Amino acid sequence: MYCIDTSALLHGWKRDYPPDIFKSLWDNLTELGQSNNLISPDEVLLELKRGDDDLCAWMEEREYIFIEPDEEAQKVVAEIVNRFPDFVPEESHDGVWADPYVIAVAKVKNATVVTGEKAVGPGAKRPKIPNICQELGIECITLLELIRREGWTF
Incomplete structure (x- = not known):
């Protein structure tokens, strides 16, 4: 199971x-989400909504990926x-900050963080997500590493 961060998306x-x-x-990420093997906290969707773009629209169509912590x-x-x-962070203009939620959901669900x-x-x-994951013993990978693990080729 993977817990994906805004930055990876x-x-x-x-x-x-x-x-x-x-x-x-x-399409493969959609299938991972449909099989409950790709999750993300609701806060990531809130961060994506800042952009109000095609990625946001694509993710909104896949709301099943997002879970309430x-x-x-x-x-x-x-x-x-x-x-x-x-x-x-010193400030967040809209009060949304998903990073600790991504890490926390991954820890609780025994998932790998993708960032x-x-x-x-x-x-x-300021430390980054991989630093905190390392300190907490949570596996943390990139989107490319997820692709390799899943054996996807293009």
């Missing part, structure tokens, strides 16, 4: 694997923001 759709060229990738996941979110205060973020070194101002 954005980078994939807009930069690395646009659907006009990699249609079968997006349960009480256990909410507790993990609280643990993350308390344990890693530098992870919390477009890269780990940062110890001197960085």
